[in-house]
Amino acid sequence: MNIRIATLEDIKEIKRLLDKLNESSVELLPNFFKISKVKNKEVLKIIEDRNSDFVLAIEDEKVIGVGEIYFKETKDEPVLVKNTYVYIQNLIVDERFRNKGVGKELIDGIKNWGLKRNAKHFRLSVIPSNYSAIGFYENEGFEAFMHSMEMKVSDEEFSEEYKQKTLKEMRKVFKGFPLQIDHTLNVLGYAEKIMDGENIKTEDREFISIVAILHDIGIIEAKRKHGSSDAPYQEREGKIIAEEILKEIGYDPKAIDRVCYIVGNHHTYSKIDGIDFQILWEADLLENLKTRDALNDKEKLKGVIDKNFKTKTGKGMAYREYLQHK
């Protein structure tokens, strides 16, 4: 294994690992983190900026570990001692290579990077329930430096307990089908962005997220039972599995009916009858357009977008993603 600084050729692999890290952060702290895919330009910016980099662990020419690091100086404030430090924003080792000393090598690489810049400290934040990470950093010489504290003062905040449970069940159904999990999480990410832009009420957000997580849940069973994942089979099997999952986790029965209606019609445009269904439709299409031939024909694509997108946010995203800068 060797340690080196990332170049532009590593962008795809860096994104892969950072997306994995994002998923586990959401699992540990669902009220703080949300599913989001890292963009090329974000990685590019970090590589190109002279005060940030990715340190990579490489094995057989494959990236097996990533550290995202920034060189910083304390703010120029009268009460603060002037200091320089390296902030470790993210550190992840590919699951298959854990407990083999890769993390330690990455930290050593980061130390060298920081020492060259005259950094006096290395700093990072860690989720308090992530005991294995805390243990690892303590072994490496880190110690607690500042405790962040917070107090909940509003009931507005939603635990999204059912969303988390549904995500877990979705992963079980799609075990062995990573592309399906990937598609689902991308659609969920788009749905959440549309909800942000459309100011969807807190109490409706979890419901729409659950719809997004379950929308394709029948696809494997449709192929198994009918030898085809065509819309009618997928819709039919999907609503059965969605109902089973939601009953199992104890979700509100009225809401279950609505989820099943949307899952059971999610490929049928004429059945869209509400903002919840519309958001799923747009989120799924934002993801599916990536693979459509229509991408080559801008006029046709504009027609597809104008016909299908009704929310201002969704339409803006589709225009930005598919009709500009391409």
Ligand SMILES: [Fe+2]
């Ligand atoms: Fe889908």
